[in-house]
Amino acid sequence: MLILHNPLQSRHAGRQEMFRGRLVDCHENPGRFDHVMAALERRPQGPLATPGAADMALVRSVHAPEYVDFLQNAWAQWVALDAANAALDILPSVWPGHGLRRDVRPANFSAQVGRFAFDSGSPITAGTWEAAQAGAACAIDAARAVAQPGGPRAAFALTRPPGHHAGTDFYGGYCFLNNSALAAQALREAGFARVAVLDVDYHHGNGTQQIFYARGDVLTVSLHGDPLTEYPFYLGYADETGEGDGAGWNLNLPLPAGTGPDAWFAALQQGLARVAQSGAQALVVALGVDTFAGDPISKFLLQSPDYLRIGQQIATAGLPTVFVMEGGYAVEDIGVNVVNVLEGFQRAA
Ligand code: OKS
Numbered sequence: 001m002l003i004l005h006n007p008l009q010s011r012h013a014g015r016q017e018m019f020r021g022r023l024v025d026c027h028e029n030p031g032r033f034d035h036v037m038a039a040l041e042r043r044p045q046g047p048l049a050t051p052g053a054a055d056m057a058l059v060r061s062v063h064a065p066e067y068v069d070f071l072q073n074a075w076a077q078w079v080a081l082d083a084a085n086a087a088l089d090i091l092p093s094v095w096p097g098h099g100l101r102r103d104v105r106p107a108n109f110s111a112q113v114g115r116f117a118f119d120s121g122s123p124i125t126a127g128t129w130e131a132a133q134a135g136a137a138c139a140i141d142a143a144r145a146v147a148q149p150g151g152p153r154a155a156f157a158l159t160r161p162p163g164h165h166a167g168t169d170f171y172g173g174y175c176f177l178n179n180s181a182l183a184a185q186a187l188r189e190a191g192f193a194r195v196a197v198l199d200v201d202y203h204h205g206n207g208t209q210q211i212f213y214a215r216g217d218v219l220t221v222s223l224h225g226d227p228l229t230e231y232p233f234y235l236g237y238a239d240e241t242g243e244g245d246g247a248g249w250n251l252n253l254p255l256p257a258g259t260g261p262d263a264w265f266a267a268l269q270q271g272l273a274r275v276a277q278s279g280a281q282a283l284v285v286a287l288g289v290d291t292f293a294g295d296p297i298s299k300f301l302l303q304s305p306d307y308l309r310i311g312q313q314i315a316t317a318g319l320p321t322v323f324v325m326e327g328g329y330a331v332e333d334i335g336v337n338v339v340n341v342l343e344g345f346q347r348a349a
């Protein structure tokens with residue numbers, strides 16, 4: 001399979017995130033990417049390429065232009081407030097929730113950050129925009145490659161920052177541009193009438209769900225830790241099934257913390273059955289490997305060999321497939337687990 005990797009990923013390097021009243025080192029760091037690259041060097045899965053420029057018209061069709069402008073300009077505005085800010089990351093401190101107006105556009109910079117951020121764990125740094133934009137380009141180019149006549153059956157967008165928590169006009173959960181949603185939209189525009197996004201990350205893909213919630217042309221399926229106890233808490237429940245044209249086109253499969261391979265693979269089968277039933281002609285896999293037993297922030301119990309089986313099961317869908325990197329934080333194992341998925345897929349494809 002073709003592998004698009006993000007040459008600018010290390011420019012997004014958050015220093016700290018808010019956790020239980022203190023600032024702690026960011027889990028989502030450039031080393032994650034390096035571990036996957038190293039594992040791919042040991043066990044190559046196909047040619048490596050870097051992306052072209054991101055198609056900003058496509059980005060602005062998935063995300064609100066006002067939000068894209070905010071991301072693009074945030075760092076310059078931050079440093080203009082005070083040159084000393086260059087040594088600090090942007091984190092929000094006030095949000096328009098709980099009886100406050102969402103329809104106003106305060107000039108104050110902190111107020112603007114709060115309009116677009118939904119958590120205090122996703123720092124914006126000097127290079128966040130460049131990294132996110134190049135990451136989006138990886139996902140778009142991966143989708144366009146598999147859509148091309150004579151193109152590869154599958155491609156992998158190896159990128160960070162991840163994307164599945166980012167929605168039309170919000171960021172959080174370490175995500176800024178929704179790479180998986182951009183891949184799905186690129187596949188739609190390349191001519192696949194129906195596309196499915198299967199999100200196997202430990203966390204619910206709330207951004208992807210929100211982007212496609214009222215659309216009947218993109219099926220969204222997510223297997224994840226039950227939001228009653230797991231991030232992002234306020235979305236990802238089984239009763240969220242889509243609305244309007246998208247009614248019936250969202251499937252959430254929440255699983256309790258402590259879920260092991262048997263129950264997890266049963267849910268995967270259920271998700272794949274829904275994909276088959278949907279008539280989707282192409283598949284995007286939001287590939288988080290934070291389902292690993294050793295992951296520091298998650299509570300499922302998959303082991304490294306299970307990831308070969310994930311790839312093999314996904315291959316049975318028989319669809320052109322774009323894998324997009326999402327979460328996974330046990331850095332020593334993340335590379336092995338990602339490459340296991342790709343190898344399992346290719347052996348079965
Ligand atoms: C609170 C913990 C935030 C968890 C974010 C989860 C990111 C992830 N500071 N999403 O798939 O892996």
Ligand code: ZN
Nearest residue numbers: 201202203327
């Ligand atoms: Zn995750």
